[in-house]
Amino acid sequence: MGDGTMDVADTGLPVEPEHQNLFYALFLSIYLTTVLGNLLIIVLIRLDPHLHTPMYLFLSNLSFSDLCFSSVTMPKLLQNMLNEDPSIPYAGCLTQMYFFLLFGDLESFLLVTMAYDRYVAICFPLHYTTIMSPKLCLSLVVLSWVLTTFHAMLHTLLMARLSFCADNVIHHFFCDVSALLKLSCSDTQVNELVIFIMGGLILVIPFLLIIMSYAQIVSSLLKVPSARSIRKAFSTCGSHLSVVSLFYGTVIGLYLCPTATNSTVKDTAMAMMYTVVTPMLNPFIYSLRNRDMKGALGRVFRKKKTLFSL
Numbered sequence: 001m002g003d004g005t006m007d008v009a010d011t012g013l014p015v016e017p018e019h020q021n022l023f024y025a026l027f028l029s030i031y032l033t034t035v036l037g038n039l040l041i042i043v044l045i046r047l048d049p050h051l052h053t054p055m056y057l058f059l060s061n062l063s064f065s066d067l068c069f070s071s072v073t074m075p076k077l078l079q080n081m082l083n084e085d086p087s088i089p090y091a092g093c094l095t096q097m098y099f100f101l102l103f104g105d106l107e108s109f110l111l112v113t114m115a116y117d118r119y120v121a122i123c124f125p126l127h128y129t130t131i132m133s134p135k136l137c138l139s140l141v142v143l144s145w146v147l148t149t150f151h152a153m154l155h156t157l158l159m160a161r162l163s164f165c166a167d168n169v170i171h172h173f174f175c176d177v178s179a180l181l182k183l184s185c186s187d188t189q190v191n192e193l194v195i196f197i198m199g200g201l202i203l204v205i206p207f208l209l210i211i212m213s214y215a216q217i218v219s220s221l222l223k224v225p226s227a228r229s230i231r232k233a234f235s236t237c238g239s240h241l242s243v244v245s246l247f248y249g250t251v252i253g254l255y256l257c258p259t260a261t262n263s264t265v266k267d268t269a270m271a272m273m274y275t276v277v278t279p280m281l282n283p284f285i286y287s288l289r290n291r292d293m294k295g296a297l298g299r300v301f302r303k304k305k306t307l308f309s310l
């Protein structure tokens with residue numbers, strides 16, 4: 001590792017110099033919206049006892065994960081946009097990669113947990129509270145953390161083995177595993193194999209579990225089709241399904257349409273989609289369409305007002 005720093009190339013964010021300020025303002029507002037939106041969800045769920053149900057506790061975990069996920073890349077990206085000669089220390093780069101993987105996977109595991117929760121709620125409505133006990137909920141969250149910590153650690157340790165030679169310019173806007181592998185002058189076969197296998201497991205298994213949950217939900221709805229049960233299923237699963245489509249849509253789009261030519265712009269745009277846009281949209285998807293969340297907002301603010309008028 002030459003001088004111990006990685007230069008983050010300007011090609012990482014293909015922006016014309018005259019549009020730099022515009023993009024800076026855009027990303028800053030996206031980041032602030034993400035932080036405030038997700039914080040609002042966490043605080044609302046914490047404050048309103050009506051929302052202390054498994055579904056909302058998982059949602060609060062998802063918001064926490066979104067908040068951290070965008071804080072891994074956005075502040076550094078914003079700082080680099082102001083910097084003439086953007087760079088990141090080697091250790092900082094590995095740390096960013098570790099947390100990027102950690103919160104990215106956590107998101108994927110939490111989406112599975114939430115799908116399982118909806119499956120139990122719709123297919124076994126009478127046993128819902130006994131099955132989704134606080135103990136099971138906590139275990140599912142802890143399991144997600146353990147798996148994702150292990151996975152992120154594995155990739156980071158494998159990356160730390162590699163040596164980097166002359167060209168240490170990252171053609172990306174953050175320290176992404178694949179962008180770093182392209183720079184290494186060691187043999188990266190083991191890394192690529194592990195990425196292929198673990199990436200498959202971490203993305204495909206959760207995706208299949210979610211599809212299975214929804215298949216069960218649909219088949220249970222079709223057994224006794226009634227307008228009321230279908231409406232109820234839509235209202236409780238709609239938000240989750242939108243978030244899942246957004247998350248897996250971008251990730252699958254990225255991996256199923258491999259770039260034959262070295263199209264950095266397209267890669268960057270897709271990576272932007274899931275690192276910047278998805279964490280911002282999740283709170284809106286959940287709160288705008290959701291009567292419980294709006295009710296909670298009303299209740300929390302009313303309570304504050306009476307508190308102040310005392």
Ligand SMILES: *[C@@H]1O[C@H](CO)[C@@H](O)[C@H](O)[C@H]1NC(C)=O
Nearest residue numbers: 057058060061064137138141
């Ligand atoms: C995450 O979920 C667990 C289990 O449901 C819950 O106890 C915890 O409060 C949640 N954490 C956050 C930050 O919402």
